[in-house]
Amino acid sequence: MSILYIYLIVMNITLKKYIEAVGNWYAAELFDCSIHSIKAWRYGHRQPSVDQAKLMIQKTNGILSYESIYGKAI
Numbered sequence: 176m177s178i179l180y181i182y183l184i185v186m187n188i189t190l191k192k193y194i195e196a197v198g199n200w201y202a203a204e205l206f207d208c209s210i211h212s213i214k215a216w217r218y219g220h221r222q223p224s225v226d227q228a229k230l231m232i233q234k235t236n237g238i239l240s241y242e243s244i245y246g247k248a249i
Contacts, residue, residue, distance in 0.1 A: 190244045191217050193235070205234050 194202045194217045203210045206227065215221040223231065228244045242248075 188238065188243060190223075190231070190239060191219070193239055193243070206231055 188196070194213055197205070199210055199213050199217070203213045206213070207230070208227065212221070212223075216223055222245060228239075228241060231239050231244060232241070
């Protein structure tokens with residue numbers, strides 16, 4: 176297990192921070208989407224669909240969660 180992986184789990188990282196940590200291109204390949212979608216999510220212009228969020232949680236082995244993607248429920 177890498178240091179980055181452990182850090183991401185411990186810090187309960189947000190989607191924006193995750194993309195910053197791994198890079199736009201890697202995130203686009205990992206999540207099977209365009210670089211434009213990654214940038215829109217990173218800069219807060221759009222949010223991923225629920226289906227895309229499920230894929231993100233699976234592909235990151237639980238590092239990302241619904242809370243880290245969409246924010247905490249009020």
